[in-house]
Amino acid sequence: MTDMTLHQHQPAEVVQLPSIIQTAAKDMNGAMTVANGIVGTSFVPQHFRGKPEEAAAAILYGATLGFDPLTSLQQLYSIGGKPALYSRAMVAVVLSKGHRIWTIEDRPDSVTVAGQRKGSDHVEQITWTIERAKTAGYTSNANYKKDPHAMLYARASGDVARRIAPDALLGLAYSAEELQLGEGTTSTQQVTADQFVKPEPADQAPAPQETGEAPSDAQLRKMFAVLKENGLEGRDEALGYVSETIGRGIQSRNELTRQEVSTVLDSFTPAPEETA
Structure with a gap:
């Protein structure tokens, strides 16, 4: 069997892999170019200032959600290495895909949000109350204490968004508010x-x-x-x-x-x- 014969029978994946790497490298180089140009400006949140590598990673991740670079840096948040969106941004992404999310009840101690996937008759409805927040252990958290009503809405709307359109959110497991409240950590990750x-x-x-x-x-x-x-x-x-x-x-x-x-x-x- 000749060398030519061996090359003719190589799996297609073997020759395609370098092109995948080249595409990823090209995307990263482009993101770095943009990041280097804006991380020193006042349009970029403080936690990305002077950090072009982190900004580039956020830009790449945001692009998969349909965000432009500045929107990615404004809306994406990372806690403990977990990328997340604030709940209002999650709702915006879901709405942009043609799904529906609306508020049914909005009281100081209770928020109910509903949502409906495009083309579906099923309505998903989530309620978060002060009592539910207490059971979840949120009421002792400083982020919750600053604005409990906003946190109730964040939990309800974020839950609905993920339930009706996980594909639009690329399977994001948590909202930024949830990570700030301590969700998404395990006993092995907890440090006193x-x-x-x-x-x-x-x-x-x-x-x-x-x-x-x-x-x-x-x-x-x-x-x-x-x-x-x-x-x-x-x-x-x-x-x-x-x-x-x-x-x-x-x-x-x-x-x-x-x-x-x-x-x-x-x-x-x-x-x-x-x-x-």
Whole structure:
């Protein structure tokens, strides 16, 4: 058997694989070009500023949902390596595909959202109440406490969107709000606040990314004690909340400034009317 015969009988997949890799590489190069051009602008959320690789990944993922680059960076959120969309963005994607989602009831303590897949007679209806949120363990979470009604709507609308059109959302398992509330973590992923504040080796500790005095150990202990009291015991949960509060993504407590720690602590201070 000649070499020519061997080549003629090779599986088609063997010769197609390089083209798949080339296409992926081309897409990544294009996304990197766009990311490098916009990550330093005010149109990009703080957690993508100066991070072209993360921005490029978000742009690529967003493209699969039909988003342009700026929309991808504005709407996509990642907590603990899990990509997610805020519920309103999930609803927008589902509506853009011709499906229907509408609100049936909208009260301070109860939200009911319904949805119908295009071409189907079945109506999916989801209700989230304060009592249901308590059972799920959300009411002790700081993100829930900031705006419980908005969180109820987020859960109801996100659930409906995923149920009627999982294909439109590429099977996204969670909304950003759910990840912020602690969903999608397992016992092996949970890290206590005490572990989160454990100092890193000096030669690996990154300097704060913003000009400012480093926080004291006492400030950090107080911040993580408050986070723990408010249900943010997991490392991913704590990092997600802190990043959202200070307006930029962080991977370690060593990146925080004294002012940023104060900002996080202030976010838990009750409004004047709540102290009466």
